[in-house]
Amino acid sequence: MKLQIDHKSSIPFHKQAEELLRKLINEPQYQDGQHLPKEVDLSEQLKISRNTLRQAINTLVTEGLLVRKKGVGTRVQKKKIFSGVGNWLSFSEEMRILGIEIQNFELQIYRNEVSAEVATFFGIDVSTKVMRLERLRGKKDNPFVYFISEFNPAIPISASENFNRPLYEILEADYGVVAYNSKEEISAAAADQFIASKLEIKVGQPILIRKRYVYDINNVPIEYNVGCYRADSFTYTIESKRNF
Incomplete structure:
Protein backbone atom coordinates (compact mmCIF):
# COMPACT_ATOMS: atom_id res chain seq x y z
CA MET A 1 0.00 0.00 0.00
CA GLN A 77 -3.20 -5.20 18.02
CA LYS A 78 -4.49 -8.61 17.05
CA LYS A 79 -8.19 -8.46 16.31
CA LYS A 80 -9.95 -10.61 18.85
CA ILE A 81 -13.18 -9.95 20.64
CA PHE A 82 -13.31 -6.18 20.17
CA SER A 83 -12.88 -5.91 16.43
CA GLY A 84 -16.38 -4.66 15.69
CA VAL A 85 -17.34 -2.87 18.84
CA GLY A 86 -16.47 0.72 18.09
CA ASN A 87 -15.14 2.37 21.24
CA TRP A 88 -16.17 -0.41 23.60
CA LEU A 89 -13.31 -2.09 25.47
CA SER A 90 -13.17 -4.52 28.34
CA PHE A 91 -12.02 -3.20 31.73
CA SER A 92 -8.70 -5.05 31.39
CA GLU A 93 -8.12 -3.54 27.95
CA GLU A 94 -9.01 -0.05 29.15
CA MET A 95 -6.51 -0.32 31.97
CA ARG A 96 -3.81 -1.79 29.71
CA ILE A 97 -4.13 1.15 27.30
CA LEU A 98 -3.85 3.57 30.24
CA GLY A 99 -0.75 1.74 31.47
CA ILE A 100 -2.39 0.82 34.78
CA GLU A 101 -1.46 -2.52 36.30
CA ILE A 102 -4.59 -4.08 37.81
CA GLN A 103 -4.83 -6.70 40.52
CA ASN A 104 -7.65 -8.64 42.14
CA PHE A 105 -8.06 -7.97 45.86
CA GLU A 106 -11.00 -10.32 46.27
CA LEU A 107 -12.58 -12.89 43.99
CA GLN A 108 -15.44 -15.31 44.44
CA ILE A 109 -17.63 -17.24 42.03
CA TYR A 110 -20.75 -19.19 42.93
CA ARG A 111 -24.17 -20.19 41.65
CA ASN A 112 -26.94 -17.78 42.48
CA GLU A 113 -30.57 -17.12 41.59
CA VAL A 114 -31.01 -14.08 39.36
CA SER A 115 -32.98 -10.88 39.80
CA ALA A 116 -35.99 -10.12 37.61
CA GLU A 117 -33.88 -7.74 35.51
CA VAL A 118 -31.18 -10.34 34.85
CA ALA A 119 -33.77 -13.02 34.13
CA THR A 120 -35.39 -10.76 31.52
CA PHE A 121 -32.02 -10.00 29.94
CA PHE A 122 -31.11 -13.68 29.58
CA GLY A 123 -34.69 -14.78 28.83
CA ILE A 124 -34.76 -17.25 31.74
CA ASP A 125 -36.93 -17.92 34.78
CA VAL A 126 -36.10 -16.02 37.99
CA SER A 127 -35.63 -19.33 39.80
CA THR A 128 -32.77 -20.26 37.45
CA LYS A 129 -29.33 -20.30 39.02
CA VAL A 130 -26.42 -18.82 37.06
CA MET A 131 -22.73 -18.40 37.72
CA ARG A 132 -22.03 -15.14 39.52
CA LEU A 133 -18.51 -13.68 39.63
CA GLU A 134 -17.64 -10.96 42.13
CA ARG A 135 -14.30 -9.19 42.05
CA LEU A 136 -12.74 -6.30 43.94
CA ARG A 137 -10.14 -4.78 41.62
CA GLY A 138 -7.81 -1.82 41.57
CA LYS A 139 -4.27 -0.54 41.52
CA LYS A 140 -1.50 -2.02 43.59
CA ASP A 141 -2.21 0.13 46.64
CA ASN A 142 -5.95 0.60 46.57
CA PRO A 143 -9.13 -0.99 45.17
CA PHE A 144 -11.39 1.29 43.17
CA VAL A 145 -14.05 -0.92 41.57
CA TYR A 146 -16.28 -3.77 42.68
CA PHE A 147 -17.59 -5.90 39.81
CA ILE A 148 -20.51 -8.32 39.77
CA SER A 149 -20.87 -10.44 36.63
CA GLU A 150 -23.63 -12.94 35.92
CA PHE A 151 -23.42 -15.27 32.93
CA ASN A 152 -25.88 -16.84 30.55
CA PRO A 153 -26.51 -20.35 31.98
CA ALA A 154 -25.77 -21.81 28.54
CA ILE A 155 -22.08 -20.93 29.14
CA PRO A 156 -20.53 -23.64 31.38
CA ILE A 157 -18.04 -21.29 33.06
CA SER A 158 -16.88 -22.55 36.44
CA ALA A 159 -14.87 -21.66 39.52
CA SER A 160 -11.92 -23.66 38.19
CA GLU A 161 -10.97 -20.89 35.74
CA ASN A 162 -7.92 -18.72 36.28
CA PHE A 163 -9.61 -15.34 36.63
CA ASN A 164 -6.30 -13.52 36.57
CA ARG A 165 -6.76 -13.91 32.81
CA PRO A 166 -8.98 -11.32 31.08
CA LEU A 167 -12.58 -12.47 31.33
CA TYR A 168 -13.39 -12.19 27.63
CA GLU A 169 -10.23 -14.07 26.75
CA ILE A 170 -11.50 -16.93 28.94
CA LEU A 171 -14.92 -16.87 27.28
CA GLU A 172 -13.45 -16.87 23.78
CA ALA A 173 -10.52 -19.26 24.25
CA ASP A 174 -12.19 -21.78 26.58
CA TYR A 175 -15.84 -21.65 25.52
CA GLY A 176 -15.87 -20.23 22.00
CA VAL A 177 -18.01 -17.27 23.12
CA VAL A 178 -16.96 -14.01 21.46
CA ALA A 179 -18.02 -10.83 23.23
CA TYR A 180 -18.97 -8.37 20.51
CA ASN A 181 -21.36 -5.68 21.68
CA SER A 182 -22.01 -3.88 24.96
CA LYS A 183 -24.89 -1.62 25.93
CA GLU A 184 -24.10 0.54 28.95
CA GLU A 185 -25.87 2.58 31.60
CA ILE A 186 -24.01 5.03 33.86
CA SER A 187 -25.57 6.36 37.05
CA ALA A 188 -24.54 7.95 40.33
CA ALA A 189 -25.38 6.70 43.81
CA ALA A 190 -24.34 6.90 47.44
CA ALA A 191 -22.22 4.04 48.73
CA ASP A 192 -24.01 1.66 51.08
CA GLN A 193 -22.27 -0.13 53.93
CA PHE A 194 -21.19 -3.09 51.78
CA ILE A 195 -19.72 -1.12 48.86
CA ALA A 196 -18.16 1.48 51.18
CA SER A 197 -16.29 -1.26 53.03
CA LYS A 198 -15.06 -2.77 49.76
CA LEU A 199 -13.91 0.49 48.19
CA GLU A 200 -12.51 1.83 51.48
CA ILE A 201 -14.66 4.95 51.50
CA LYS A 202 -17.27 6.33 53.89
CA VAL A 203 -20.91 5.30 53.76
CA GLY A 204 -22.82 7.84 51.69
CA GLN A 205 -19.85 8.93 49.60
CA PRO A 206 -20.60 9.14 45.86
CA ILE A 207 -19.94 6.19 43.59
CA LEU A 208 -20.50 5.65 39.89
CA ILE A 209 -22.40 2.58 38.77
CA ARG A 210 -21.59 1.26 35.31
CA LYS A 211 -24.01 -1.40 34.10
CA ARG A 212 -23.16 -3.44 31.02
CA TYR A 213 -25.31 -5.75 28.92
CA VAL A 214 -22.88 -7.81 26.85
CA TYR A 215 -23.81 -9.75 23.70
CA ASP A 216 -21.95 -12.18 21.44
CA ILE A 217 -21.50 -11.92 17.68
CA ASN A 218 -24.98 -13.42 17.17
CA ASN A 219 -26.55 -10.85 19.52
CA VAL A 220 -27.11 -13.50 22.20
CA PRO A 221 -26.81 -12.06 25.74
CA ILE A 222 -23.77 -13.54 27.50
CA GLU A 223 -23.00 -11.35 30.51
CA TYR A 224 -24.77 -8.94 32.83
CA ASN A 225 -22.14 -6.81 34.56
CA VAL A 226 -22.35 -4.12 37.23
CA GLY A 227 -19.27 -2.14 38.29
CA CYS A 228 -19.32 0.15 41.33
CA TYR A 229 -16.49 2.68 41.03
CA ARG A 230 -15.07 5.18 43.46
CA ALA A 231 -16.20 8.51 42.04
CA ASP A 232 -12.70 9.94 42.37
CA SER A 233 -11.21 7.25 40.14
CA PHE A 234 -13.50 7.01 37.13
CA THR A 235 -14.26 9.40 34.27
CA TYR A 236 -16.54 8.46 31.39
CA THR A 237 -15.81 10.33 28.17
CA ILE A 238 -18.24 10.63 25.26
CA GLU A 239 -17.21 12.05 21.90
CA SER A 240 -19.93 13.30 19.58
CA LYS A 241 -19.71 14.64 16.06
CA ARG A 242 -22.15 17.01 14.46
CA ASN A 243 -23.72 15.87 11.20
CA PHE A 244 -24.04 18.51 8.51
Missing part, protein backbone atom coordinates in the same frame (compact mmCIF):
# COMPACT_ATOMS: atom_id res chain seq x y z
CA LYS A 2 1.38 3.41 -0.99
CA LEU A 3 1.32 5.97 1.83
CA GLN A 4 1.35 9.59 0.83
CA ILE A 5 0.56 12.83 2.63
CA ASP A 6 -1.06 15.65 0.68
CA HIS A 7 1.14 18.56 1.73
CA LYS A 8 -1.18 21.06 0.03
CA SER A 9 -4.26 19.94 1.93
CA SER A 10 -5.78 21.98 4.75
CA ILE A 11 -6.14 18.77 6.79
CA PRO A 12 -3.40 18.65 9.47
CA PHE A 13 -0.57 16.25 8.69
CA HIS A 14 -1.14 14.18 11.86
CA LYS A 15 -4.80 13.63 10.92
CA GLN A 16 -3.83 12.56 7.40
CA ALA A 17 -1.21 10.21 8.86
CA GLU A 18 -3.79 8.79 11.27
CA GLU A 19 -6.19 7.94 8.44
CA LEU A 20 -3.40 6.39 6.37
CA LEU A 21 -2.38 4.21 9.34
CA ARG A 22 -5.99 3.11 9.84
CA LYS A 23 -6.04 1.88 6.25
CA LEU A 24 -2.61 0.30 6.58
CA ILE A 25 -3.44 -1.81 9.64
CA ASN A 26 -6.47 -3.24 7.84
CA GLU A 27 -4.24 -4.67 5.13
CA PRO A 28 -4.10 -8.51 5.24
CA GLN A 29 -0.40 -8.62 6.15
CA TYR A 30 -1.09 -6.76 9.41
CA GLN A 31 -4.13 -8.73 10.59
CA ASP A 32 -2.11 -11.06 12.84
CA GLY A 33 -0.43 -8.38 14.92
CA GLN A 34 2.56 -7.61 12.69
CA HIS A 35 4.90 -4.72 13.43
CA LEU A 36 4.58 -1.48 11.51
CA PRO A 37 7.58 -0.15 9.58
CA LYS A 38 10.02 1.78 11.75
CA GLU A 39 8.99 5.32 12.64
CA VAL A 40 12.04 6.80 10.93
CA ASP A 41 11.15 4.99 7.70
CA LEU A 42 7.46 5.93 7.87
CA SER A 43 8.18 9.58 8.59
CA GLU A 44 10.63 9.73 5.68
CA GLN A 45 8.11 8.07 3.36
CA LEU A 46 5.37 10.49 4.40
CA LYS A 47 7.77 13.46 4.50
CA ILE A 48 6.62 14.52 7.95
CA SER A 49 8.44 14.82 11.28
CA ARG A 50 8.61 11.87 13.66
CA ASN A 51 6.75 13.94 16.28
CA THR A 52 3.87 14.42 13.85
CA LEU A 53 3.85 10.70 13.07
CA ARG A 54 3.91 9.83 16.78
CA GLN A 55 0.85 12.04 17.32
CA ALA A 56 -1.06 9.88 14.83
CA ILE A 57 0.29 6.63 16.29
CA ASN A 58 -0.60 7.68 19.86
CA THR A 59 -4.22 8.18 18.82
CA LEU A 60 -4.42 4.60 17.55
CA VAL A 61 -2.63 3.29 20.64
CA THR A 62 -5.23 5.01 22.82
CA GLU A 63 -7.99 3.36 20.79
CA GLY A 64 -6.39 -0.04 21.28
CA LEU A 65 -5.60 -0.52 17.59
CA LEU A 66 -1.83 -0.36 18.02
CA VAL A 67 0.54 -1.51 20.77
CA ARG A 68 3.81 0.31 21.33
CA LYS A 69 6.72 -1.23 23.25
CA LYS A 70 9.91 0.66 23.93
CA GLY A 71 12.90 -0.84 22.16
CA VAL A 72 10.69 -3.20 20.13
CA GLY A 73 8.48 -0.97 18.02
CA THR A 74 4.79 -0.54 17.24
CA ARG A 75 2.64 -3.45 16.20
CA VAL A 76 -0.98 -3.90 15.24
Whole structure:
Protein backbone atom coordinates (compact mmCIF):
# COMPACT_ATOMS: atom_id res chain seq x y z
CA MET A 1 0.00 0.00 0.00
CA LYS A 2 1.38 3.41 -0.99
CA LEU A 3 1.32 5.97 1.83
CA GLN A 4 1.35 9.59 0.83
CA ILE A 5 0.56 12.83 2.63
CA ASP A 6 -1.06 15.65 0.68
CA HIS A 7 1.14 18.56 1.73
CA LYS A 8 -1.18 21.06 0.03
CA SER A 9 -4.26 19.94 1.93
CA SER A 10 -5.78 21.98 4.75
CA ILE A 11 -6.14 18.77 6.79
CA PRO A 12 -3.40 18.65 9.47
CA PHE A 13 -0.57 16.25 8.69
CA HIS A 14 -1.14 14.18 11.86
CA LYS A 15 -4.80 13.63 10.92
CA GLN A 16 -3.83 12.56 7.40
CA ALA A 17 -1.21 10.21 8.86
CA GLU A 18 -3.79 8.79 11.27
CA GLU A 19 -6.19 7.94 8.44
CA LEU A 20 -3.40 6.39 6.37
CA LEU A 21 -2.38 4.21 9.34
CA ARG A 22 -5.99 3.11 9.84
CA LYS A 23 -6.04 1.88 6.25
CA LEU A 24 -2.61 0.30 6.58
CA ILE A 25 -3.44 -1.81 9.64
CA ASN A 26 -6.47 -3.24 7.84
CA GLU A 27 -4.24 -4.67 5.13
CA PRO A 28 -4.10 -8.51 5.24
CA GLN A 29 -0.40 -8.62 6.15
CA TYR A 30 -1.09 -6.76 9.41
CA GLN A 31 -4.13 -8.73 10.59
CA ASP A 32 -2.11 -11.06 12.84
CA GLY A 33 -0.43 -8.38 14.92
CA GLN A 34 2.56 -7.61 12.69
CA HIS A 35 4.90 -4.72 13.43
CA LEU A 36 4.58 -1.48 11.51
CA PRO A 37 7.58 -0.15 9.58
CA LYS A 38 10.02 1.78 11.75
CA GLU A 39 8.99 5.32 12.64
CA VAL A 40 12.04 6.80 10.93
CA ASP A 41 11.15 4.99 7.70
CA LEU A 42 7.46 5.93 7.87
CA SER A 43 8.18 9.58 8.59
CA GLU A 44 10.63 9.73 5.68
CA GLN A 45 8.11 8.07 3.36
CA LEU A 46 5.37 10.49 4.40
CA LYS A 47 7.77 13.46 4.50
CA ILE A 48 6.62 14.52 7.95
CA SER A 49 8.44 14.82 11.28
CA ARG A 50 8.61 11.87 13.66
CA ASN A 51 6.75 13.94 16.28
CA THR A 52 3.87 14.42 13.85
CA LEU A 53 3.85 10.70 13.07
CA ARG A 54 3.91 9.83 16.78
CA GLN A 55 0.85 12.04 17.32
CA ALA A 56 -1.06 9.88 14.83
CA ILE A 57 0.29 6.63 16.29
CA ASN A 58 -0.60 7.68 19.86
CA THR A 59 -4.22 8.18 18.82
CA LEU A 60 -4.42 4.60 17.55
CA VAL A 61 -2.63 3.29 20.64
CA THR A 62 -5.23 5.01 22.82
CA GLU A 63 -7.99 3.36 20.79
CA GLY A 64 -6.39 -0.04 21.28
CA LEU A 65 -5.60 -0.52 17.59
CA LEU A 66 -1.83 -0.36 18.02
CA VAL A 67 0.54 -1.51 20.77
CA ARG A 68 3.81 0.31 21.33
CA LYS A 69 6.72 -1.23 23.25
CA LYS A 70 9.91 0.66 23.93
CA GLY A 71 12.90 -0.84 22.16
CA VAL A 72 10.69 -3.20 20.13
CA GLY A 73 8.48 -0.97 18.02
CA THR A 74 4.79 -0.54 17.24
CA ARG A 75 2.64 -3.45 16.20
CA VAL A 76 -0.98 -3.90 15.24
CA GLN A 77 -3.20 -5.20 18.02
CA LYS A 78 -4.49 -8.61 17.05
CA LYS A 79 -8.19 -8.46 16.31
CA LYS A 80 -9.95 -10.61 18.85
CA ILE A 81 -13.18 -9.95 20.64
CA PHE A 82 -13.31 -6.18 20.17
CA SER A 83 -12.88 -5.91 16.43
CA GLY A 84 -16.38 -4.66 15.69
CA VAL A 85 -17.34 -2.87 18.84
CA GLY A 86 -16.47 0.72 18.09
CA ASN A 87 -15.14 2.37 21.24
CA TRP A 88 -16.17 -0.41 23.60
CA LEU A 89 -13.31 -2.09 25.47
CA SER A 90 -13.17 -4.52 28.34
CA PHE A 91 -12.02 -3.20 31.73
CA SER A 92 -8.70 -5.05 31.39
CA GLU A 93 -8.12 -3.54 27.95
CA GLU A 94 -9.01 -0.05 29.15
CA MET A 95 -6.51 -0.32 31.97
CA ARG A 96 -3.81 -1.79 29.71
CA ILE A 97 -4.13 1.15 27.30
CA LEU A 98 -3.85 3.57 30.24
CA GLY A 99 -0.75 1.74 31.47
CA ILE A 100 -2.39 0.82 34.78
CA GLU A 101 -1.46 -2.52 36.30
CA ILE A 102 -4.59 -4.08 37.81
CA GLN A 103 -4.83 -6.70 40.52
CA ASN A 104 -7.65 -8.64 42.14
CA PHE A 105 -8.06 -7.97 45.86
CA GLU A 106 -11.00 -10.32 46.27
CA LEU A 107 -12.58 -12.89 43.99
CA GLN A 108 -15.44 -15.31 44.44
CA ILE A 109 -17.63 -17.24 42.03
CA TYR A 110 -20.75 -19.19 42.93
CA ARG A 111 -24.17 -20.19 41.65
CA ASN A 112 -26.94 -17.78 42.48
CA GLU A 113 -30.57 -17.12 41.59
CA VAL A 114 -31.01 -14.08 39.36
CA SER A 115 -32.98 -10.88 39.80
CA ALA A 116 -35.99 -10.12 37.61
CA GLU A 117 -33.88 -7.74 35.51
CA VAL A 118 -31.18 -10.34 34.85
CA ALA A 119 -33.77 -13.02 34.13
CA THR A 120 -35.39 -10.76 31.52
CA PHE A 121 -32.02 -10.00 29.94
CA PHE A 122 -31.11 -13.68 29.58
CA GLY A 123 -34.69 -14.78 28.83
CA ILE A 124 -34.76 -17.25 31.74
CA ASP A 125 -36.93 -17.92 34.78
CA VAL A 126 -36.10 -16.02 37.99
CA SER A 127 -35.63 -19.33 39.80
CA THR A 128 -32.77 -20.26 37.45
CA LYS A 129 -29.33 -20.30 39.02
CA VAL A 130 -26.42 -18.82 37.06
CA MET A 131 -22.73 -18.40 37.72
CA ARG A 132 -22.03 -15.14 39.52
CA LEU A 133 -18.51 -13.68 39.63
CA GLU A 134 -17.64 -10.96 42.13
CA ARG A 135 -14.30 -9.19 42.05
CA LEU A 136 -12.74 -6.30 43.94
CA ARG A 137 -10.14 -4.78 41.62
CA GLY A 138 -7.81 -1.82 41.57
CA LYS A 139 -4.27 -0.54 41.52
CA LYS A 140 -1.50 -2.02 43.59
CA ASP A 141 -2.21 0.13 46.64
CA ASN A 142 -5.95 0.60 46.57
CA PRO A 143 -9.13 -0.99 45.17
CA PHE A 144 -11.39 1.29 43.17
CA VAL A 145 -14.05 -0.92 41.57
CA TYR A 146 -16.28 -3.77 42.68
CA PHE A 147 -17.59 -5.90 39.81
CA ILE A 148 -20.51 -8.32 39.77
CA SER A 149 -20.87 -10.44 36.63
CA GLU A 150 -23.63 -12.94 35.92
CA PHE A 151 -23.42 -15.27 32.93
CA ASN A 152 -25.88 -16.84 30.55
CA PRO A 153 -26.51 -20.35 31.98
CA ALA A 154 -25.77 -21.81 28.54
CA ILE A 155 -22.08 -20.93 29.14
CA PRO A 156 -20.53 -23.64 31.38
CA ILE A 157 -18.04 -21.29 33.06
CA SER A 158 -16.88 -22.55 36.44
CA ALA A 159 -14.87 -21.66 39.52
CA SER A 160 -11.92 -23.66 38.19
CA GLU A 161 -10.97 -20.89 35.74
CA ASN A 162 -7.92 -18.72 36.28
CA PHE A 163 -9.61 -15.34 36.63
CA ASN A 164 -6.30 -13.52 36.57
CA ARG A 165 -6.76 -13.91 32.81
CA PRO A 166 -8.98 -11.32 31.08
CA LEU A 167 -12.58 -12.47 31.33
CA TYR A 168 -13.39 -12.19 27.63
CA GLU A 169 -10.23 -14.07 26.75
CA ILE A 170 -11.50 -16.93 28.94
CA LEU A 171 -14.92 -16.87 27.28
CA GLU A 172 -13.45 -16.87 23.78
CA ALA A 173 -10.52 -19.26 24.25
CA ASP A 174 -12.19 -21.78 26.58
CA TYR A 175 -15.84 -21.65 25.52
CA GLY A 176 -15.87 -20.23 22.00
CA VAL A 177 -18.01 -17.27 23.12
CA VAL A 178 -16.96 -14.01 21.46
CA ALA A 179 -18.02 -10.83 23.23
CA TYR A 180 -18.97 -8.37 20.51
CA ASN A 181 -21.36 -5.68 21.68
CA SER A 182 -22.01 -3.88 24.96
CA LYS A 183 -24.89 -1.62 25.93
CA GLU A 184 -24.10 0.54 28.95
CA GLU A 185 -25.87 2.58 31.60
CA ILE A 186 -24.01 5.03 33.86
CA SER A 187 -25.57 6.36 37.05
CA ALA A 188 -24.54 7.95 40.33
CA ALA A 189 -25.38 6.70 43.81
CA ALA A 190 -24.34 6.90 47.44
CA ALA A 191 -22.22 4.04 48.73
CA ASP A 192 -24.01 1.66 51.08
CA GLN A 193 -22.27 -0.13 53.93
CA PHE A 194 -21.19 -3.09 51.78
CA ILE A 195 -19.72 -1.12 48.86
CA ALA A 196 -18.16 1.48 51.18
CA SER A 197 -16.29 -1.26 53.03
CA LYS A 198 -15.06 -2.77 49.76
CA LEU A 199 -13.91 0.49 48.19
CA GLU A 200 -12.51 1.83 51.48
CA ILE A 201 -14.66 4.95 51.50
CA LYS A 202 -17.27 6.33 53.89
CA VAL A 203 -20.91 5.30 53.76
CA GLY A 204 -22.82 7.84 51.69
CA GLN A 205 -19.85 8.93 49.60
CA PRO A 206 -20.60 9.14 45.86
CA ILE A 207 -19.94 6.19 43.59
CA LEU A 208 -20.50 5.65 39.89
CA ILE A 209 -22.40 2.58 38.77
CA ARG A 210 -21.59 1.26 35.31
CA LYS A 211 -24.01 -1.40 34.10
CA ARG A 212 -23.16 -3.44 31.02
CA TYR A 213 -25.31 -5.75 28.92
CA VAL A 214 -22.88 -7.81 26.85
CA TYR A 215 -23.81 -9.75 23.70
CA ASP A 216 -21.95 -12.18 21.44
CA ILE A 217 -21.50 -11.92 17.68
CA ASN A 218 -24.98 -13.42 17.17
CA ASN A 219 -26.55 -10.85 19.52
CA VAL A 220 -27.11 -13.50 22.20
CA PRO A 221 -26.81 -12.06 25.74
CA ILE A 222 -23.77 -13.54 27.50
CA GLU A 223 -23.00 -11.35 30.51
CA TYR A 224 -24.77 -8.94 32.83
CA ASN A 225 -22.14 -6.81 34.56
CA VAL A 226 -22.35 -4.12 37.23
CA GLY A 227 -19.27 -2.14 38.29
CA CYS A 228 -19.32 0.15 41.33
CA TYR A 229 -16.49 2.68 41.03
CA ARG A 230 -15.07 5.18 43.46
CA ALA A 231 -16.20 8.51 42.04
CA ASP A 232 -12.70 9.94 42.37
CA SER A 233 -11.21 7.25 40.14
CA PHE A 234 -13.50 7.01 37.13
CA THR A 235 -14.26 9.40 34.27
CA TYR A 236 -16.54 8.46 31.39
CA THR A 237 -15.81 10.33 28.17
CA ILE A 238 -18.24 10.63 25.26
CA GLU A 239 -17.21 12.05 21.90
CA SER A 240 -19.93 13.30 19.58
CA LYS A 241 -19.71 14.64 16.06
CA ARG A 242 -22.15 17.01 14.46
CA ASN A 243 -23.72 15.87 11.20
CA PHE A 244 -24.04 18.51 8.51
